[in-house]
Amino acid sequence: QVHLVESGGGLVQAGGSLRLSCAASGRTFSSWSMGWYRQAPGKQRELVAGINSDGGTRYADSGKGRFTISRDNAKNTVYLQMDGLKPEDTAVYYCATGPNWFSFIYWGQGTQVTISS
Numbered sequence: 001q002v003h004l005v006e007s008g009g010g011l012v013q014a015g016g017s018l019r020l021s022c023a024a025s026g027r028t029f030s031s032w033s034m035g036w037y038r039q040a041p042g043k044q045r046e047l048v049a050g051i052n053s054d055g056g057t058r059y060a061d062s063g064k065g066r067f068t069i070s071r072d073n074a075k076n077t078v079y080l081q082m083d084g085l086k087p088e089d090t091a092v093y094y095c096a097t098g099p100n101w102f103s104f105i106y107w108g109q110g111t112q113v114t115i116s117s
Contacts, residue, residue: 002026002106004095009111014087016115020080022095022108030073033101036080038091038113048093049080050101058101062088085115 008020020036035050049059049069057069068081078095093113096104 002097004097004106004108006093006095006108006111009093009113011114011116012085014085014115014117016085017081017083018085018113020082020093020095020111020113022078022080024076024078024095024097024106029076029097032097032099033104034071034078034095034097035101035104036069036078037094037096037104038089039094039110040088040091043091045094051078052101082113085113087115087117089113090115 003025004022006022012018031053033052036048037045038048039045047060048063049067051057051069051071066084071078092110094110095108097106098104
């Protein structure tokens with residue numbers, strides 16, 4: 001059974017940084033895409049960043065230049081480094097994985113990120 005467990009969320013001041021981690025288990029993920037989504041209160045879940053099996057990345061415009069996604073296939077882990085955080089980045093952040101970044105089929109439970117102004 002596939003499990004994704006996020007960690008690293010918390011409360012930080014605007015301008016600060018956080019590094020989210022997502023540890024995956026239950027299969028080998030090196031050939032799959034992995035990604036981070038977020039959902040703020042009252043808003044739809046949206047893609048933050050994705051990384052495919054060959055290291056190619058994509059970012060939402062909101063995070064370009066501030067967020068960096070990376071993966072460690074040996075550890076079945078994907079990371080999201082977030083710098084220059086803004087109050088509008090406040091959301092629950094979810095890790096996801098799937099055969100490609102148009103087919104994320106497994107999701108974690110989410111980790112809360114709160115940015116104070």
